C-alpha cells in the first residue's frame with residue numbers, strides 16, 4: 001500500500017522536528033513515527049507511518065481518523081496529531097511489539113451524552129469529543145505499567161480503569177484520576 005512512504009524511507013535524510021510540548025521532547029529525533037491500532041469494536045487494524053521526515057502524512061492521518069471514528073454512528077473527527085505523538089512515545093517507552101487496542105477514540109456529542117447518562121465515569125465535556133483523548137491497552141504489556149509510564153510522561157490527562165482493562169490518555173492539561 002504505502003509504497004511512496006517506503007521510498008521516502010529509503011532516501012532519508014536526518015531531520016529533527018520541533019516539538020511544542022516539552023513532555024514530548026523525546027520524540028524529536030525520530031525520522032519516522034509509526035503507530036499500530038486494533039479497534040476492538042470494529043475489528044479494523046492499521047499499522048502506518050504517520051510522520052515522515054519532518055511532516056505529518058495527511059493520508060495516514062486520514063486513515064487514523066477513520067479507524068478512531070465514533071463506531072456507533074461512523075462520524076469521523078480529526079484526531080489531534082499531538083495525541084498520536086503521545087501514543088508513539090508511550091509505545092516506544094513501553095517497549096511493546098503490539099498494536100494499541102482501542103476501546104474508545106473519537107466520540108460524537110450524541111454518543112458522549114448517551115454514555116454520560118449511563119455512567120458517572122464519563123465526563124459531559126469529554127476530550128474524546130475533540131479528538132484529544134483515547135482509551136487503550138497493549139496486548140503484550142501490563143496495564144499498571146502502561147498507566148505508570150503514561151503518568152511519568154506528564155503529557156496530559158491519565159485515567160486508570162483496571163476493572164475495564166484500559167488506560168485513558170489525553171492531551172488536555174496534566175491531571176490524573178483512578179488508581
Ligand SMILES: [Zn+2]
Nearest residue numbers: 133134135168
Ligand atoms: Zn477516555
